[in-house]
Amino acid sequence: EAQVTQNPRYLITVTGKKLTVTCSQNMNHEYMSWYRQDPGLGLRQIYYSMNVEVTDKGDVPEGYKVSRKEKRNFPLILESPSPNQTSLYFCASRPRRDREKLFFGSGTQLSVL
């Protein structure tokens, strides 16, 4: 089954404790991206990757890092989380040239205390 898998689904952490949210897709998609969803603000793009070893900033990259060492994985790293990073995070992937086939993961609800 084609899917984008995020882990964990829920995460509660404390300020300053480094964490990683994993994202994996099994569709051989070149493009992957991360978004955060906040009430009243909709979804905002954090980072995206057009292919392996190629990453670019979205609209709200501050406080986040990503890496794309393999095609299937695109982890989101918070080196020193802060409470304003409490949010619902979505990963998505698609074939490079097919905008319509953007598959989203189920989301990761992160709370930073």
Place this chain on the structure above:
Amino acid sequence: AQRVTQPEKLLSVFKGAPVELKCNYSYSGSPELFWYVQYSRQRLQLLLRHISRESIKGFTADLNKGETSFHLKKPFAQEEDSAMYYCALFYNQGGKLIFGQGTELSVKP
């Protein structure tokens, strides 16, 4: 600067009534616009792309470049249409994607 605006946070209609969810965009190039739907905090799903011009679940959307709008319409709303709807714009050779703030549609019986 690129921007997508959905002016209504909440739209409440009765079953069978027509629905129009508004979306306005700001982009200097040729826009590539989409509508996504999210049911009960589930993952987002593609609803419509402006190029395809096909109707999905009875919804249609027309790109109006003069008014820079891409409003989503359905002639007869159903209860199962209740969800969050997001208008989105792809740009920067398809790498960047910006969303509107979202409109929550509530269809009452």
